[in-house]
Amino acid sequence: MQQHALEQSGIGLRAPHMRELLTSKVSIGFLEAHSENYFGGGLARKQIRKIAEMYPVTLHGVGLSLGRADGLDQEHINQIKSLAYEINPIFISEHLSWSGYSHSHVPDLLPIPFINEALNVFVDHVNEFQNKIGRQILVENPSNYLAFAKLNYTETEFLNTLVDRTGCGLLLDINNIAVSSYNLGYDPVAYIDKIKADGRVKQFHLAGYQINQLENGEKVYLDTHGKPVYPEVWKLYTHALQRFGVIPTLIEWDTDIPSLDILVAEAAKADKCLLPHKRKSQ
């Protein structure tokens, strides 16, 4: 299963494609399921079990809130553990973000202030999560729209130190690097070059963004996952492949979801980029 997933790029598992994917085997490397969509028992859970029998699957969480200051939600961890036990995913990933504090949550990935206290909280939570589910997790760089003042680390320093202290892996979202670097004014190539190339990067994400103008006239890139991958992101992806080698790659498309064949074609484009690097590694 794992070897197969490395050979071909994957796509996000979305409800409109579920029937088609279950009816006949589609030529795709792997499917990434949002963990929270399959919490509980019931119909969705049955479907993901069937999907996992037919395709390699990764689990991608959007609600655990690893960066929250007030402790992890144990019920949430138990749900992921139970789901992982049933479908045996290739990877389990979460985000370098937080989404809940006290009794309030948001369905979004909120930015981490890169201060010492946040790093210690994140390290503790990644260790706790990995210990409870009994396996390594991957942490993904999110899209950021603002920056905090008085920081101790850059994002890449924060990520590298997190991996050094916890043994987690990284899911590098190339689109998010493009989005955050535009919004916060840094060099995306330099960002990729600052992530250590020692096997810690285990997966790539690619997606499309949207350019919006705010009320004050500022232009921002929004991580909407609703368009094809931009040429600029393909270029960054090629650079990342040169630096990190052949890494399982996933196309994310969550809004204005196209037909399955369009998504599969987008994944095939990633396969084309991977090809020369596969030859090199053989």
Place this chain on the structure above:
Amino acid sequence: MTSLNDIQAAFIHDIYTGERTSVVYLDKNLTSTTRLDIYQNNTILGLTDILASAFPIVKKIVGEEFFKTIARYYIKSHPQPSGNRHTFGVDLEIFLDGFKLAASLPYLRDVAALEWAYFQATLADEASLLNFQSLTSEMSINPTFVLAIHPSVHIVLQKFNALDIWQEHQKKEIDSIELKSKTHQLIIWRGLNDSILMRPVSDILSTLIAHSQKGITFNEAMIAASNGVNNIKKFQQEFAEVLSLGVFSQKRKETL
């Protein structure tokens, strides 16, 4: 020194209230305070989508724009309680009961209650169903037998004929429906072949189910439920029907 707790408390407060108390923590050379709006908008859009997926008929009844209004008010007074998206919307029924802008749609609360139970029934754990033979055998050998209720079973109180309204709104072309005021209870559960079933339920059966869910033995639950009931034959028929349709289970599936 800046504390992570302070930053997160201020940030989440701002997202739900529209205030901008977290501005003091931002790097103003790199970003504007207007960018906080992005997180606020994402939250409102994301939570509105979650509500729409759990309450499709409420949305169909009131239309897209008014549904967004309902969602905005609900979100402000009921922040998402956890990272589990399936828990958001649990109080919409109660919220609609007192929502003045929807006062002309008194049945909306009933439709919301029905849809939430429907949604939860789709998510419930699986369980092996109890059949007539197992039931009679269990009752004959075990005097302290507790009737296990399928995890998907929900009983909801209704003041109007919301099930008729819900069923009519499944159609593309909706006919006019006569609104009837009648207090009754519905039982909603996931039956055989995973279809969601809904039907009115008698007081005696709903009491039996409620007592059984509390762990009261079948014999005691039956005595409490049938107190003052004359037509026991009608109940026996109803019990046999729901038994055959998967309302009762053998045992709860053990979770990991």
